[in-house]
Amino acid sequence: MQQGDTISAIATPQGEGGIGVIRISGEHALKTADKVFRAKNGKPLVMAGSHRAVYGHIVDEAGKVIDEALALVMLAPHSYTVEDVVELQCHGGLMTLRKTLELTWKAGARPAERGEFTKRAFLNGRLDLSEAQAVMDIIQARTETSLTMAAGHLTGHFSKEIQSMRHDVLGMIAHIEAAIDFPEDEVDDILTYDIEKNVVEIRNKIANLLKTAHAGRILRDGLLTAIIGKPNVGKSSLLNSLLREERAIVTDVPGTTRDSIEEYADVGGIPLRIIDTAGIRATDDVVERIGVEKARSYVKEASLILALFDASRPLDSEDAEILKLVRGRDAILLLNKDDLAAVVTPAMLQERAGKDVTVITISTRTQDGLADLTNAITAKVYAGTQAGQEGTFVTDARQAEILRQADEHLEASIRTIEASMGLDFISIDLRSAWEKLGELTGETVGEDIINEIFSKFCIGK
Ligand code: GDP
Numbered sequence: 001m002q003q004g005d006t007i008s009a010i011a012t013p014q015g016e017g018g019i020g021v022i023r024i025s026g027e028h029a030l031k032t033a034d035k036v037f038r039a040k041n042g043k044p045l046v047m048a049g050s051h052r053a054v055y056g057h058i059v060d061e062a063g064k065v066i067d068e069a070l071a072l073v074m075l076a077p078h079s080y081t082v083e084d085v086v087e088l089q090c091h092g093g094l095m096t097l098r099k100t101l102e103l104t105w106k107a108g109a110r111p112a113e114r115g116e117f118t119k120r121a122f123l124n125g126r127l128d129l130s131e132a133q134a135v136m137d138i139i140q141a142r143t144e145t146s147l148t149m150a151a152g153h154l155t156g157h158f159s160k161e162i163q164s165m166r167h168d169v170l171g172m173i174a175h176i177e178a179a180i181d182f183p184e185d186e187v188d189d190i191l192t193y194d195i196e197k198n199v200v201e202i203r204n205k206i207a208n209l210l211k212t213a214h215a216g217r218i219l220r221d222g223l224l225t226a227i228i229g230k231p232n233v234g235k236s237s238l239l240n241s242l243l244r245e246e247r248a249i250v251t252d253v254p255g256t257t258r259d260s261i262e263e264y265a266d267v268g269g270i271p272l273r274i275i276d277t278a279g280i281r282a283t284d285d286v287v288e289r290i291g292v293e294k295a296r297s298y299v300k301e302a303s304l305i306l307a308l309f310d311a312s313r314p315l316d317s318e319d320a321e322i323l324k325l326v327r328g329r330d331a332i333l334l335l336n337k338d339d340l341a342a343v344v345t346p347a348m349l350q351e352r353a354g355k356d357v358t359v360i361t362i363s364t365r366t367q368d369g370l371a372d373l374t375n376a377i378t379a380k381v382y383a384g385t386q387a388g389q390e391g392t393f394v395t396d397a398r399q400a401e402i403l404r405q406a407d408e409h410l411e412a413s414i415r416t417i418e419a420s421m422g423l424d425f426i427s428i429d430l431r432s433a434w435e436k437l438g439e440l441t442g443e444t445v446g447e448d449i450i451n452e453i454f455s456k457f458c459i460g461k
């Protein structure tokens with residue numbers, strides 16, 4: 001196997017930490033590391049053997065000690081990139097890591113591009129494209145469910161499904177080509193009958209995968225959620241309950257949540273990206289108005305709206321405005337302060353909102369009803385989703401689009417069969433479907449797309 005030129009980067013977050021890791025990969029990874037790392041035992045890393053940790057020091061050109069470090073040697077092909085890799089575990093300081101990184105450049109490595117280590121793992125065939133993309137999703141996962149989904153992708157659940165479909169399509173193409181070489185009319189009829197049956201099966205699989213796309217995208221990117229309601233209705237308290245932490249400031253003065261804040265909350269495994277918006281009300285206060293304007297625009301952007309109402313105060317014109325704002329939107333109405341004497345009942349709110357709207361009674365003080373809220377949210381997210389095979393989800397828009405296009409080619413093949421247009425034409429449709437599906441695993445995808453996908457990674461990954 002040919003190794004790429006030698007690249008290096010800081011692989012851990014920039015900041016202070018117990019340890020920080022410099023990753024070096026490529027043809028001269030060991031030689032490069034040997035110029036910046038001096039083993040305590042005096043032996044060069046080239047002689048250390050694979051999968052060994054060697055204790056020593058980072059030293060500059062003059063031999064001055066920069067840091068104490070552990071060098072991890074992983075020889076090709078048994079490494080993340082499938083190339084020779086050395087990881088230098090230094091102390092996690094900004095200065096030591098930058099200095100050490102610079103030394104690796106002086107020693108012959110060049111700065112790694114975004115996602116270049118993972119890209120090499122892909123180009124060297126250790127990960128396919130969907131698996132490589134899953135690496136990023138694992139890093140960014142915000143709930144355990146999201147992590148499980150990403151890990152499933154990384155270990156090939158999604159790829160295996162795609163590969164099995166491609167395998168089936170290729171099998172049909174092979175049969176067709178054999179039949180073209182040895183033409184016999186009755187055989188053709190049996191063959192096209194079988195092909196049609198197979199194609200329908202594959203199309204069903206694609207349809208099921210596409211049904212996971214809605215939930216898959218939310219599990220990966222989060223569900224943009226706006227909490228709205230008039231001042232003092234309990235928006236910040238709800239946010240805190242969902243976050244289970246005291247992060248937002250709760251006060252008794254109406255309209256003090258002026259700046260919207262955004263937080264991630266794990267609600268039944270769904271990562272909610274919550275915007276706590278300012279109380280929506282007519283006001284002369286400029287700061288407050290900016291908050292309200294923002295709130296309106298967030299409501300427009302939000303995929304889910306949690307609209308709060310106060311059970312202990314009569315519904316007023318501000319509540320009416322909130323009800324107007326959520327009309328026709330994906331919203332859950334929450335009747336809060338259930339622990340107090342109620343003047344508003346769920347039935348009253350339901351009547352005002354319409355019978356199709358979900359109304360849930362809660363108390364952010366006693367946490368009553370919050371489990372119902374969690375259930376309502378997960379039900380909404382998973383609505384129409386068939387349980388994916390082994391937790392297989394379609395996670396990004398590109399994957400969904402490719403599946404739809406592959407399905408169009410399969411649909412075309414059925415039309416071709418039904419129009420009795422001949423085996424050649426069926427073969428062309430199937431080949432197009434086969435190539436499309438290959439874009440998911442990266443087997444039939446152009447370099448520009450590969451570059452674009454990896455450019456979204458961070459440096460060092
Ligand atoms: P916001 O202005 O909508 O963000 O409302 P806050 O979350 O700041 O709450 C306003 C006031 O209502 C605070 O004094 C909270 O303690 C109180 N509050 C919030 N939720 C409840 C509840 O469920 N029951 C009771 N009794 N008080 C609540």
Ligand code: ZN
Nearest residue numbers: 235236256257
């Ligand atoms: Zn508030």
